[in-house]
Amino acid sequence: MTAVLAVDIGGTTFAGAVIDGSGTIADHAEFPIGPDPTATLHHLVKVLVRPGLRGAGIGSAGPLDLADGTVSPINIPGWRDFPIVAEVSALLDGVPVALAGDAQCMALGEWWRGGHAEHARALLGIVVSTGIGGGLVLNGSVYLGPTGNAGHIGHITVDPAGQVCPCGATGCVETIASGPAMTRWALANGWRPETADARPDAKALAADARRGDPPAVAAFARAADALATALLTTAALCDVDTVVVGGGVAAAGDTLLDQLRTAIAARTGMPFLGRLRVESTGLGRHAGLYGAAALALTGN
Structure with missing residues (x-):
């Protein structure tokens, strides 16, 4: 074969x-x-x-x-x-x-091997990790765009007064919701890993958020709010019905996804956006x- x-x-x-x-x-x-x-x-x-x-x-x-x-x-x-x-x-x-x-x-892989072709006409895959990337599968085909850069959801501006992003823009989703950005914000707001020998990274942050540590929970809520803004913007433009979330930070599971679904529900306006499903990757890495x-x- x-x-x-x-x-x-x-x-x-x-x-x-x-x-x-x-x-x-x-x-x-x-x-x-x-x-x-x-x-x-x-x-x-x-x-x-x-x-x-x-x-x-x-x-x-x-x-x-x-x-x-x-x-x-x-x-x-x-x-x-x-x-x-x-x-x-x-x-x-x-x-x-x-x-x-x-x-x-990642989006195309989920479409091909993750079972989403059965119920999704328009799928957005996002990777939340060291950076934040995205990809669109529309009517069964991955949409790359003229230069190949379609789907760069991590570089949608959600805070015009925010931090400068490594890409050169200001207030990108990536400056708030990537693993390093979440960790930096949490540390600046009083978070220290509960386990003394743990590295202060997104994995430790997720573990402490699951235990209810206030700065860790707040970091995930802040990230979820930024991601919700970007996802709803994309869904409004492309009529997306399914979002699949992968990447290292997404391995936090419901610690991120529950807050993300809550933020999306609170911000949804147009009725067609109410059908947006947010799921964790079934294929992992x-x-x-x-x-x-x-x-x-x-x-x-």
């Missing part, structure tokens, strides 16, 4: 898998980015390459340029206009390589890899 290489370029980790047309993962590997992201990418591909691969799909943190096959992930400063399509194609002896955003691949594989397998 036809198999392809799927690559997921995240803000802290690179992952890859060999996936066939039925969605079976034959091999999988992941590595921290490390000091040399290009060397890490080469190592990942070489670990997974095998005879007979028909192509490769890449989901990368953005922004990216589809026409040039380059990526400039905000959280990987060493990569600016990095020619990732050419790099991977050369490592695979010239097989076709398809590129999309990491959250676009593999969603982006499935989507990258779908790009390579179908050209979608």
